Amino acid sequence: RGRAQDAMPRVAAAISRLVGASLDGALRLARALNPAAHAYPFSVVAMGKTGGEELNYISDVDVVYVCYGPEEEAVAATTPLATTIRKVVSGPVGSEPPLWPLDANLRPEGRDGPLVRTLDSHLAYYKRWAKTWEFQALLKSRPVAGDIPLGERYVAGTQPLVWSAVERENFVEDAQAMRRRVEEHVGASERDRQLKLGRGGLRDVEFTVQLLQLVHGRTDEALRHRTTLTALDALARGGYVGRDHAAELTECYQFLRTLEHRIQFERMRRSHTVPRRPEELRRLSRLLGVEDVEREWTRTRRRVRELHEEIFYRPLLPLTARLSADETSLKPDAAIARLKAIGYRDPAGAMRHLESLTDGLSRRAAIQRQLLPVMIGWFAAGPDPDAGLLEFRKLSDAMGSTHWYLKLLRDSGLAAESLALILSSSAYCANALGRLPESVQWLADPRDLAARSPQDLRSELASVLSRHEDHEGRVTALRYLRRRELTRAALADVLAQVEPERCVAMTDAADIAVGGALQIAADEACARRGSEAAPAHFAAIAMGRMGGREMNYSSDADLLFVYEAAEGAGEQEALEYATEVAGALRAALTEPGPEPALHVDVDLRPEGRNGPIVRSLGSYAEYYGRWSEPWEWQALLRARPVAGDPGLIARFVALIDPVRYRDGGLEATELTALRRIKARVESERVPRGVAPHRHLKLGRGGLTDVEFTAQFLQLRYAGEHPELRVTGTLEALAGAADAGVLAEEDAADLTAAWRLASRTRDAVMLVTDRPTRSDELPKPGRDLAVVSRVLGYPAGRSLEFEEDWLRAVRRARRVVESVFFA
Structure with a gap:
């Protein structure tokens, strides 16, 4: 099989040369029979497989006839030459069968056009009237008989038109539509x-190669080849097709052409249909040296189709085609002019980035030269193209020659365009991608950006921890999982205009980290004691935004720790163990290391900073029963167990439910105490110099306003309305409306303000990657413009976003004052 396939190109070229010699001999005979034509140069130009030197044993021979001289005289004198050639080559001559069928239908106007045209007539037609497919046909034009210099002038005159044809409107789309029409005409x-025209057949390979040649060949002359396999090799060397894909296509094409030859051997007749009869398939298997030709044909056909659809419909192709040759080649003057026109603040600086990325003869630089003409437009479609291009350069430099990176961007328009938008929008994402470059692969498939379920994360964590025995390795692994999921959430947020529901995914990642840290701490504490049995049951309870599953990109983990002595263990031993585990858990999440820390805040525990870090269940019961204050009941509304002993967790929840979901609600003094706390927050905690209406968290109508109001309603009514017994703010507002204790219009206003505040807070963090700035609405300028774009506002509409924010918080504050402060 291998020898047959390797010989196929040489055999096809030999047959093509034989055809050329036959045509030349037929023309000599024609001139002898038509002496009036001697005064006019005449050339036979091969097209199709003859021009590409890819003929089968039984093929049509595609030709175009060219003459030179005054139009009417030259055409009239040389047309008999063409008709005589056809009779000599294609008609019966005595007992000898025809050599090859001649087909002149690729000439201008096809069957309706004159059989012979002058050179000037040909060029005039192609300049004014030719369709997309005709330029594709001209790729393979080659003079084979008659006046060769005239034929070469024909080729030289048409080639500039061929290599600029891609600039015609909808060129790529027309080529793709033509391939689909060819398929539809197959019975x-x-x-x-x-074998030839169907799905996964020869035309899939040929159309793929020719389209890439036409799109990229206008600026890369190394791609200008007539023969399919030679052109495919050039495309691979230039980085336009992956080397592995090119090798596969070459092998598949050689197999298909060899199969085509063997099918035609049987009766020496033209056929492109793979037989069905078993005996014919057995014969073909023997001729091809394969065990089962049907299986090989099916496998080859399937793989060719996969590669054709991946490459032929590559999203970058039509976008590249719409650029001028200068824009595609990234010539400095044209590139700087384009950069300035489409919105780059520093075109000269951007040009330096482009030169750095595309300089040299490496495969990496070659692929960048394909990507960047399109990607600089995608960067410009984002809010900060200069930053996007800079971050792309940094990411590309970091990736080096990683084999999949540039291939992914070249072959997946979705990944490349998404990456451009992300890098031009988000400093947080740019830094996250730099630390986790493999996450670029997620951009090719939206499913990879979907949040992982808690169950999947727990399973992965268990697997990861089982593979590490040392403390540092286990801690690094669990913190890596959290960082990876935050990166996934951030990329998805930028592409989806920041969805507040993403906070659930961020919280799930923190839950997994806390659970993993607890397992590590408990395992090591038991190991130090030389016992598998722990002297105490232990649990971690999430509070605050973590408890409400409302964490953002810079949230701390608010936690309570509770323990209960195991059966047979002493109270002091249990306390020492629990204290050790709590300290080790916090250290695992916060100690310096290669992965980002998750800060643990335990200030919501009983007695705040003055109280012990960990308490027994009995101690909690005594404290909440005797000394707790209204703000602590309020804090417990968000209490949600995240890790630890299930039995202890159930007993702790049973303990705190009567405290937070109070029968009879709140007394007047307790309501007053909560209002005083809220007033103090407003007067003391808003940073100096920040306008109250611009602070997303503590400002009037901001997050704290909405959350205090929701929790106020829970404290008053959750004892009698179970729908209010939830930890999340939006769920509490919905429950209050369902219970009839909050007007639906008021619930809608509070919900809208909370969602916009949460989205804006996350957007500020994504844009700036500065936690200290994420609580403040940016002032008019660059940051506000970028934040508004990330939130889905069109360019130039940042003031509209600011007005929407002010309107939302004004409405929310009205509800707060009528419900909370009434």
């Missing part, structure tokens, strides 16, 4: 047996 009875 239903032979659709799955058609």
Whole structure:
């Protein structure tokens, strides 16, 4: 099989040369029979497989006839030459059969056009009237008989038109539509047996190669080849096709052409249909040196189709085609002019980035030269193209020659365009991608950006921890999982205009980290004691935004720790163990290391900073029963167990439910105490110099306003309305409306303000990557413009976003004052 396939190109070229010699001999005979034509130069130009030197044993021979001289006289004198050639080559001559069928239908106007045209007539037609497919056909034009210099002038005159044809409107789309039409014309009875025109057949390979040649060949002359396999090799060397894909296509094409030859051997007749009869398939298997030709044909056909659809419909192709040759080649003057026109603040600086990325003869630089003409437009479609291009350069430099990176961007328009938008929008994402470059692969498939379920994360964590025995390795692994999921959430947020529901995914990642840290701390504490049995049951309870599953990109983990002595263990031993575990858990999440820390805040525990870090269940019961204050009941509304002993967790929840979901609600003094706390927050905690209406968290109508109001309603009514017994703010507002204790219009206003505040807070963090700035609405300028774009506002509409924010918080504050402060 291998020898047959390797010989196929040489055999096809030999047959093509034989055709050329036959045509030249037929023309000599024609001139002898038509002496009036001697005064006019005449050339036979091969097209199709003859021009590409890819003929089968039984093929049509595509030709175009060119003459030179005054139009009417030259055409009239040389047309008999063309008709005589056809008779000599294609008609019967005595007992000898025809050599090859001649087909002149690729000439201008096809069958309706004159058989012979002058050179000037040909060029005039192609300049004014030719369709997309005709330029594709001209790729393979080659003079083979007659006046060769005239034929070469024909080729030289048409080639500039061929290599600029891509600039015609909808060129790529027309080429793709033509391929689909060819498929549709294959009869239903032979659709799955058609070797040439059907799905996964020869035309899939040829159309793929020719389209890439036409799109990229206008600026890269190394791609200008007539023969399919030679052109495919050039495309691979230039980085336009992956080397592995090119090798596969080459092998598949050689197999298909060899199979085509063997099918035609049987009766020496033209056929492109793979037979169905078992005896014919057995014969083909022997001729090809394969065990089962049907299986090989099916496998080859399937793989060719996969590669054709991946490459031929590559999203970058039509976008590249719409650029001028200068824009595609990134010539400095044209590139700087374009950069300035499409919105780059520093075109000269951007040009330096482009030169750095595309300089040299490496494969990496070659692929960048394909990507960047399109990607600089995608960067410009984002809010900060200069930053996007800079971050792309940094990421590309960091990736080096990683084999999949540039291939992914070249072959997946979705990944490349998404990456451009992300890098031009988000400093947080740019830094996250730099630390986790493999996450670029997620951009090719939206499913990879979907949040992982808690169950999947727990399973992965268990697997990861089982593979590490040392403390540092286990801690690094669990913190890596959290960082990875935050990166996934951030990329998805930028592409989806920041969805507040993403906070659930961020919280799930923190839950997994706390659970993993607890397992590590408990395992090591038991190991130090030389016992597998722990002297105490232990649990971690999430509070605050973590408890409400409302964490953002810079949230701390608010936690309570509770323990209970195990059966047979002493109270002091249990306390020492629990204290050790709590300290080790906090250290695992916060100690310096290669992965980002998750700060643990335990200030919501009983007695705040003055109280012990960990308490027994009995101690909690005594404290909440005797000394707790209204703000602590309020804090417990968000209490949510995240890790630890299930039995202890159930007993702790049973303990705190009567405290937070109070029968009879709140007394007047307790309501007053909560209002005083809220007033103090407003007067003391808003940073100096920040306008109250611009602070997303503590300002009037901001997050704290909405959350205090929701929790106020829970404290008053959750004892009698179970729908209020939830830890999340939006769920509490919905429950209050369902219970009839909050007007639906008021609930809608509070919900809208909370969602916009949460989205804006996350957007500020994504844009700036500065936690200290994420609580403040940016002032008019660059940051506000970028934040508004990340939130989905069109360019130039940042003031509209600011007005929407002010309107939302004004409405929310009205509700707060009528419900909370009434």
